[in-house]
Amino acid sequence: MKSEHIPKATIKRLAMYVQVLETLKREGSQVVSSELLARTCSVNPSQIRKDLAYFGEFGVRGVGYHVQDLIYSIKHSLGVDRVWKCALVGVGNLGKALLRHQDFKFRGFDIVGAFDCDPFKIGEEISGLEVVCTRRLKDAVKELGIEIGLITTPVNRAQRAANFLIEAGVKGIINYSPAMLTVPADIYVEYVDFFHHFYSVAFSITLDRHQERLGSNDEADEDD
Amino acid sequence: MKSEHIPKATIKRLAMYVQVLETLKREGSQVVSSELLARTCSVNPSQIRKDLAYFGEFGVRGVGYHVQDLIYSIKHSLGVDRVWKCALVGVGNLGKALLRHQDFKFRGFDIVGAFDCDPFKIGEEISGLEVVCTRRLKDAVKELGIEIGLITTPVNRAQRAANFLIEAGVKGIINYSPAMLTVPADIYVEYVDFFHHFYSVAFSITLDRHQERLGSNDEADEDD
DNA sequence: CAGTGTGAATATCTTCACAGCC
DNA sequence: GGCTGTGAAGATATTCACACTG
Incomplete structure (x- = not known):
């Protein structure tokens, strides 16, 4: 390479x-x-x-x-010719959706732990996975060999979830919340923003209509 | 502007x-x-x-x-200071997850129609929305003023779903399947790939470990 | 030949640096 | 004085064009 x-x-x-x-x-x-x-x-x-x-x-x-x-x-x-074990923190709507969407497993990303600090959620079972207290994250990461953390908490809990994950020894984080995280230099964070696709489409349609209204020369733009 | x-x-x-x-x-x-x-x-x-x-x-x-x-x-x-109505085609795992994840509505993207061609799914209700036969898409788009289509079908059905949506008069498409679509120039398609975030994190961790093993000079790279 | 691999040329995006304004 | 708005400079990514090889 x-x-x-x-x-x-x-x-x-x-x-x-x-x-x-x-x-x-x-x-x-x-x-x-x-x-x-x-x-x-x-x-x-x-x-x-x-x-x-x-x-x-x-x-x-x-x-x-x-x-x-x-x-x-x-x-x-x-480096995706093997299985990567993941932990998910924050079992809300989105968290549950990801847990249920088991295509990830099929493509080599296996969510083996689901964590939340809400006592009402702890113990619940989603897709065969029991929701566990976030305090037990550290042990789980060690025991199960988890390397990637997914954050699906509300925005105000995201940094705390990140801290937990990093302390537990996770090396990479995929953050589905709109919070910007502060992390050490050797932790890699990937931000996922579901909405920006909606924004792009909405903007593109809006722009098209403006141009139509102006009767301007249309310049078909390529998608990338 | x-x-x-x-x-x-x-x-x-x-x-x-x-x-x-x-x-x-x-x-x-x-x-x-x-x-x-x-x-x-x-x-x-x-x-x-x-x-x-x-x-x-x-x-x-x-x-x-x-x-x-x-x-x-x-x-x-x-152009996101108003509500955009959306139709979802393909009520599988992912489709259901999106239907349930009602943050979209809160941010101005309201999924008002759920379509599938599987007779076993038609009639099912998800988050208060009844799954309807894809053949009724065209009428629904007109009646409800739908402008954006979401494709959550399996990869081999995605192009067909796109054709239905375009024929029905939708102007923009968000494609969650891994299929690359062929569409007229005035239709805007946004491709969503959930996995690439996983791939990026996995790659980044893998790369880090390689560099560690080589004991090379570490160059902390910024996240963008 | 047909199609890869790659240096050089081009296009695009980002950052700098500072004029202009509140 | 402080911070925006922006042309010019710099960095990065993409495309071209062609040497090279199975």
Whole structure:
């Protein structure tokens, strides 16, 4: 692996390539060119080649990429060719939804602990997982080998949840609350904002209508 | 509104500013500087000023931004100062989760129709919404004034769901399935990939461990 | 040849630095 | 005085173009 800095956008695209490649595989494709993959993903072919080049040379010149191999190579490069155990803190609406949405497990992210500090929630069972007091987080992380924490608490509890998770030894956090977290430099936080997609669509429609009203020259913009 | 092209990243950040500003408001702040807002959001202060400048001059020199006004100005600029009605197609695990997660409504995105083509699901009620046959989508979109479609079908049904939505007159689509959609130029599609956050965190942890093992010089990388 | 891998060119986004205003 | 708004500079990411190889 070349150790230049890898753009975040590249990681995002690689995740997409895996999804698309898995569809292609299911449909029986053995080999795919950057050209075809690019068209399917609405990106530029050299973009794909560049993205892959960060991690190695996976293609065969004059032929393309072997689909199954490429899936594995990308997953291996990203470190998602194994199971990652996760703990979820905050069993509200969203937390429950994530616990029930067991596609995560299927894709290698297994939520093995659900935590909340509300005594009324403790003991409840969701998708076969018992909700446990947040105070027991530290032990659970150690016992179960949890490496990633998911924060689905209300915004005002998010920092506290983060502190608990970090103290327990988790190395990465996915924060579904709108709180911005303060964490040590060696903890990686990924912020998830469900709403920004809604905002983008709403904005885009609004913009379109404005332009229509102005009868301006329409400039069909690509999705990225 | 200046009508240069507005970066997608700007929209994403504006959505974040709104969230953070709403927290500040709740905590009693009346006024905020780009400096403070920037620190809270882990971005550069001029970034914030640039992002806002696309839409107007909302600040007061020497003072900062009035929190409540700024929230409203951003929302108005993005077109999210009103209710957008949405239809959801595909009432599986994920679809149900979104239907139950009624924060969307609170933030101005009201899911008023749930559709599925599975006869066993039709008639089921989720969060007070009856699941209806996808064939009745077109009428519902007209009757209820639906403008945005959410696709939560399995990957192989996503394109069909998109076709239904577009035919019904929806202008924007949020696609939660991993399918890449083919749509007319005037339909805006936003792709949501839950997994890429997991992939990013996993990759980041993996990378950290590699670097540790190499005992290399650590370069604490900023989160963006 | 057809299609990858990659340096060089271009386009885009971010940050700096400071003029302008309250 | 302090903080916004913005052109210019710098950094980053994307695309082109072509050498290279199975």
